Amino acid sequence: MCQLLGMNCATPTDITFSFKGFSQRAGVTSDHADGWGIAFFENKACRLFIDNQSAVNSPIADCLRRNPIKSKNVIAHIRKATQGNIEVENSHPFMRELWGRHWIFAHNGDLKNYAPVLNGTYLPVGTTDSELAYCALLQGLRDRFGNNEPDLAEIFSVLAELAPTIAAHGTFNFMLSNGQALFAYATTNLHWLIRSWPFSQAHLVDMDLDIDFSHYAKPDDRVAVIATEPLTDNEQWTAFTSGELLGFENGHLRYQAQTHVKLIEPPTQPVQEQAFANAV
Amino acid sequence: MCQLLGMNCATPTDITFSFKGFSQRAGVTSDHADGWGIAFFENKACRLFIDNQSAVNSPIADCLRRNPIKSKNVIAHIRKATQGNIEVENSHPFMRELWGRHWIFAHNGDLKNYAPVLNGTYLPVGTTDSELAYCALLQGLRDRFGNNEPDLAEIFSVLAELAPTIAAHGTFNFMLSNGQALFAYATTNLHWLIRSWPFSQAHLVDMDLDIDFSHYAKPDDRVAVIATEPLTDNEQWTAFTSGELLGFENGHLRYQAQTHVKLIEPPTQPVQEQAFANAV
Numbered sequence: 008m009c010q011l012l013g014m015n016c017a018t019p020t021d022i023t024f025s026f027k028g029f030s031q032r033a034g035v036t037s038d039h040a041d042g043w044g045i046a047f048f049e050n051k052a053c054r055l056f057i058d059n060q061s062a063v064n065s066p067i068a069d070c071l072r073r074n075p076i077k078s079k080n081v082i083a084h085i086r087k088a089t090q091g092n093i094e095v096e097n098s099h100p101f102m103r104e105l106w107g108r109h110w111i112f113a114h115n116g117d118l119k120n121y122a123p124v125l126n127g128t129y130l131p132v133g134t135t136d137s138e139l140a141y142c143a144l145l146q147g148l149r150d151r152f153g154n155n156e157p158d159l160a161e162i163f164s165v166l167a168e169l170a171p172t173i174a175a176h177g178t179f180n181f182m183l184s185n186g187q188a189l190f191a192y193a194t195t196n197l198h199w200l201i202r203s204w205p206f207s208q209a210h211l212v213d214m215d216l217d218i219d220f221s222h223y224a225k226p227d228d229r230v231a232v233i234a235t236e237p238l239t240d241n242e243q244w245t246a247f248t249s250g251e252l253l254g255f256e257n258g259h260l261r262y263q264a265q266t267h268v269k270l271i272e273p274p275t276q277p278v279q280e281q282a283f284a285n286a287v
Numbered sequence: 288m289c290q291l292l293g294m295n296c297a298t299p300t301d302i303t304f305s306f307k308g309f310s311q312r313a314g315v316t317s318d319h320a321d322g323w324g325i326a327f328f329e330n331k332a333c334r335l336f337i338d339n340q341s342a343v344n345s346p347i348a349d350c351l352r353r354n355p356i357k358s359k360n361v362i363a364h365i366r367k368a369t370q371g372n373i374e375v376e377n378s379h380p381f382m383r384e385l386w387g388r389h390w391i392f393a394h395n396g397d398l399k400n401y402a403p404v405l406n407g408t409y410l411p412v413g414t415t416d417s418e419l420a421y422c423a424l425l426q427g428l429r430d431r432f433g434n435n436e437p438d439l440a441e442i443f444s445v446l447a448e449l450a451p452t453i454a455a456h457g458t459f460n461f462m463l464s465n466g467q468a469l470f471a472y473a474t475t476n477l478h479w480l481i482r483s484w485p486f487s488q489a490h491l492v493d494m495d496l497d498i499d500f501s502h503y504a505k506p507d508d509r510v511a512v513i514a515t516e517p518l519t520d521n522e523q524w525t526a527f528t529s530g531e532l533l534g535f536e537n538g539h540l541r542y543q544a545q546t547h548v549k550l551i552e553p554p555t556q557p558v559q560e561q562a563f564a565n566a567v
Contacts, residue, residue, distance in 0.1 A: 049339075052376030052412045057334055066354040067347075074346040096332030104383060107410040127434035128408065130387040132332045154407035 015189035015255035017229040019077035028211035033062035039085040047078035048186035084113040096133030106156035116178030167264040193247035229258030295469035295535035297509035299357035308491035313342035319365040327358035328466035337378040364393040376413030386436035396458030447544040473527035509538030
């Protein structure tokens, strides 16, 4: 399993406070030490940092904690390997291009017996179930809209159709962004909150660090934060319901859908084994 | 214009020495200060670092100089903007996926009246002529081979057909890698050398720094270095001829083609102006 962190804002915002707490989970307060990654959008493009070291020890993670990159859309991931080796090719987030924008995806969960039919437009580089799911999502969007870039409501609507078909294979908590909005989906574990004017103080769960955002933020700042587990212990986090898809834009919750996930039953036992079980 | 640096090796190799000299050109020994980027392959995937700051001042560039990443294929770029603003979306190298591998491209030059017909499979995220050319190259490869990944000789052969059609629009020096090989093409300015056993001493052009590779390298190490301008002043660099495409694999020069570039003439003068000119 892994942990996810996302941020969607009205104005370019520094994620350092949240990332400091989050990256403690890569070996200090939790054992998600098999690689990490973070993507910062600037308009249609993003800067992606991935690493197969722990986010606690990685010099690049340290550099990012000391030199903040402001962004309106950020997705970060710390990995505890379940499927796929600890290699760069298996480090989330994954980046692809669609309709002349970078798209970023990160997944927490484990999909079983998942083998989507991919037409070659997007193929996985690594060996994770996560990247397979990402290719299937982008192929699904492209199949539906061709070369005509849809608006965010249309994208959200297709994601709400596609997500439960993938979630039928197991645990599927994910974040996806094209630099305009951040979409987040949960089957088991994801939380969100929105910080807005007048900002207040926050204290991290994973280290004894607090910040008073009211000293730094301006009235038009507005920040949605989404994380596998709440990052702070003195703010009100809302848990996603199972099958819930949310879409955040400019720090506002803009889109909400409740999908219905029906887990695909594991293959039935072979006849011989079944006969034996019945005999016992 | 911009400057390019590439490395193709038999074993994962540290590019720090070359990158130290190269990044001096981003403001110290030259004025290529409008962004930089570097991509390090690890098998089929790569780690890409891009920045719209100067490589001299960038904290990330500094971190990479202090914390070497070993790789068999590296492409780096420092930018002096000609087309496209100084934005992350216009920072080379550019990354896309094809046949389940990351592909990396960086360009030095300037293309005029270049408007390839793109079918939507690969679209530029930024506004550079370079990313347009990259999308056209990948589309050309995909058009030729569909979903069947060709071998390196076949890829090289198609690149030798496509490169001069783009170079017809201006200056087109580029590097391209899929993690297996590094392809480099020049119309005006590119140099290469190969370092192999027994290694010797090298001294940078751009700063007073030398290294004796024989103290670090092993007999099976072998490194091809390609750069816009020679990086060292005591080694034998070979200049590309105009229209030359080279393919390096495991630190060996494996493929060579001489293409014939015919520059497209600029549009003729409108009739009225021509009549006036004739009258004078």
